[in-house]
Amino acid sequence: MPHYLDNNCPNSTFATNSKYKSNLNTLFKSLSTKATTNPFPPGGFYSTSTGNGTSDAVYGLFLCRGDQNITGCGDCVKTATTTDLQRYCPNSRVAIIWYDECMVRYSNESLYAKMAEDPSSSFMNAKRYEGNQTQFFEIMWNTMNRLAGETANNRTAKKFTTKMVNITRSVTLYTMEQCTPDLTPNDCSRCLMKAIGLLETMRGARILMPSCYVRYETYTFYIGAVNYSLPLPTTSNITIHGDRGKLHILIP
Template sequence: MPSFNPFSLPIVLLYLLTFLNLTTHAAAQNYLYNICRNTTIAQNSIYSSNIKSLLSSLSSNATGNIEFYNTTAGQTTSNPVYGLFLCRGDVNAEICRKCVVNATRELAKSCAREKIAVTWYDECTVRYSNESIFSTVAVRPRVHGWNVKNVTEPDRFNRLVNTTMTQLAREASNFPIGVKKFGVKEVQFSDYENTYNLVQCTPDLSSTDCNSCLQAAINRFLIHSSGKQGGRVMFPSCNVRYELYLFYNVPTAPAPAAGLAPPPPPPAPIARSKGKNKISTATIVAIAVSIALSVVLLLFILGYCFLIRRKKYNAVEGDQIDSTNDITIVESLQFDFATIETATNKFSVHNKLGEGGFGAVYKGILPNGQEIAVKRLSRNSGQGAEQFKNEVVLVAKLQHKNLTRLLGFCLEGEEKILIYEFASNKSLDYFLYDPRKQAELDWSIRYKIIGGIARGIQYLHEDSRLRIIHRDLKASNVLLDVDMNPKISDFGMARIFGVDQTQGNTSRIVGT
């Protein structure tokens, strides 16, 4: 922490204002996670149009003091889309509106071709489905997160969290249908530490359904967040969170009821005779300035600690740990070998796009006409079947506009195959090392490619729920789509081949 002169008010205020500006900006932008699943739909289908209409309706209705809203787009008998948004119970109307607008944009960008989707922000949740989701408990898909730091007395801390959250869940779920089902509570853990707890359900749930949803989420703390300084579980229908720092807005005290007698006036000040007992104006000013400086410095220290804790918070998608929850994902991602063999014309040499350190790549066309890139992995993969599936599921969840999207996999006998979206303009080396093609890369295109690669790598290193080190980044692993947008490929191959890449140690060579 920088050293401060306690009498240098401008410096202290500058740091304080900088911190307040950062936290205020983040309040409406704090994206956490999204999940899209089920069948991919055609871009111009009726259902796709209904999704756009639904997201627009959700965004336009996030006004006033509405924290929860649900609606349907399309005919109820053909291609309907059911959607809703839920804002955190302590945020104001403006933050709620901004969050819903951002969330609907995120879904329109990342999940618009999927039948089911949900996105979580710190301040709101937005979801849609092709089946009715109103007044129905949904605990999957789900996301878990925890603080990486441990507490000093984990057993006592776990009991305190469980007791507090269970009581809070009962209180919040006891409200009638249609009323906000939200609660926060501060409880002392030690002489200098308090736990801050939050629970919330969608208000269309019954008291029984809300309590069961919250209790299911609380029970997962014992699995994933035991003894941690913070934890959260996010279901589509409810969410719970606890921390050792204040992360929600403290409710304001209610106004006094009408008709109550006003408080008695303060006692009259004791008259003092003029003379040597009188405090000088200079002394009063000095005391006031000292107190003001102390308060500002204390606020900055608290803000600095808050930022440090935020950086150490490690949000990880919970389905990756509980393998039973990934059954649906695995089924939606798995292709049978016959389909892939037909798509690639039995891995014909005419369909071969190239070969790298992990295996050969072929172009394929699925029965629905979709073009794909098929990577037939070499036989020396260090993973067993179940571990291979688990790693593929994790990599498939990494989605960014500058990453090649993993569409699925095939696992049959000794065959291990990955299926990617197809990039029509091949790879960057195809342009860089061909004298005739180099002319097509003017400065504006090169600048766009450079920026896209940087954003993709930053996502893998810092912004994704997994920390991925590529280990084989080169021009042939940068694919270009029809608009010459770069898409990094092979970013999860080291992980799928059984190499630990959660650490920054790259001494072991992987790939080419």
Template sequence: MSSKLFIAFVLLPVLLICVCIEAQAPTYRYHFCSNTTSFTPNSSYQSNLNLLLSSLTSNATRDIGFYYTRAGVLNSTTEVVYGSFLCRGDLTPELCQECVATIAKDGVQTFCPLGKIAIIWYDECMLRYTNQSFLNRMDEAPRVSMWNIGNISDPTRFTQLLAETINGLVAPASNAPSGAKKYAKKEENFTDFQQLYSLVQCTPDLSSTSCDTCLRGAIAQLPGCCTGKQGGRVLYPSCNVRYEIYPFYTVQAATPPPAPSPPSLLLPPPPGSVTRPDQGNNDQISPLTIVAIVVPIAVVLFLVGCIFLKRKTRKKYDAVQEQNGNMHEITTVESLQFDLATIEAATNRFSVNNKLGGGGFGEVYKVTVI
């Protein structure tokens, strides 16, 4: 296979998947608000909280994807508010800031409008604040366990692969140097057509020992919630772990090796023939023609899939939140998968009646969302 064909068939779909992941708006997952502490509207605590949220948002473009600060004057009559955010390790500074701003602007008012203590988890980031300092402190509560309701084939072998992979990520994440992200991810082949994607992360203010303890504690919760499931995660205030059978983080495309040049076979021209530079054979389909045909189709399929990822949820997640030994079941939604049958149904099997036109990326179809 030539390098051009490799790019068309292998790298292009991977790159389009990454675009789909990054194009989605921040996705809410869960929140915790203390029901024992609240502040009075228009109080000094609310004023300091507003200052804190503004500071967190403005500092969300830091490369480390983490920031801790406080608002209010110590040893004064006003109430000091402490807060931080943590963005998923693969996010760009722009996407990190988008997630933090979404929580600060909408999440706080929606989920914890009067809470002095709050943690709000999105797929892309986490934001927390409280009336007590928590810098350099490992917190394992409250914790949330979530799992995909889809079952995995061959759960015994899958569980063994997951345990080896995700435990192997603890050391690289916890031993990250000071000032760096405490984050690690890895892809492993489960079957010829299915991969395992795993990620672990701590807040960078933790020591290596605290991060190691936090991650191993979170991983220890996975068997109780997620054995035999296609995906699962455990969320702590100070760390989190997650695995899926689809890429929920940005996957770096591998650089293809240079394609070897085909051997040349030189034959003498037949008698009476005239030699000239090869101008190509118009009667044959060249590899470039194949690429020109396949690439537009691939682009259309993946872009239509991205629309479905944004517009329609198809998989559900069950979740359990544990606080002080009490378990609370919740249900939330998850969708990062689509199939060809769904796309064909949405376009009426790529009917001419649904065709809107064409361009540099190929033919464009109207999609009917059910």
């Protein structure tokens, strides 16, 4: 099962028996089928719409994390479209849901190639780095900023990059950044730099936006980082609502 993170559903709603609902169901089926059927969409990204040319048109897309295969991506998108979006956002005309493995969103307005920074959601580790904090955060900021340029100018189907950097002999920084592949390099860069600017100086953090996300940790959290896996810390989750979206503090 995918690891659920957060969702956002504005108050705009539709009637249960409306044409918009029917179009949304068709959209959900299309997204789920595309994510679970070969050929796997390039870059783990797919955008589509139903009811085009009418006032009940629905636009939707999914983006799977760049290290996910068709199984991980498909399970995530299927869970979002068949269960979670209908549970968390019943009758919402606009919604977005994030998991570790994917992001799914839909709207009554076109989404394709439109950079969106809002709504956003932030996850911060409650613990600070116990070593040289000045060194840690200088390396973190420099790495994240360099990675933004690499991600924005990535010429493959995925605007997805990762990087490992040694802080000390015993501490490694793992970083990841991704944009939806429909963005221009300039829009991808703008989105990533906005997200990086929201990072707090903690031991680990991530920022989720509709068009991009960034994350860094001192443990491996993505596939292919190393040839073994370290256990993720057990966490409880505190959610704080503020002007910048939601802030989640992860407490080991």
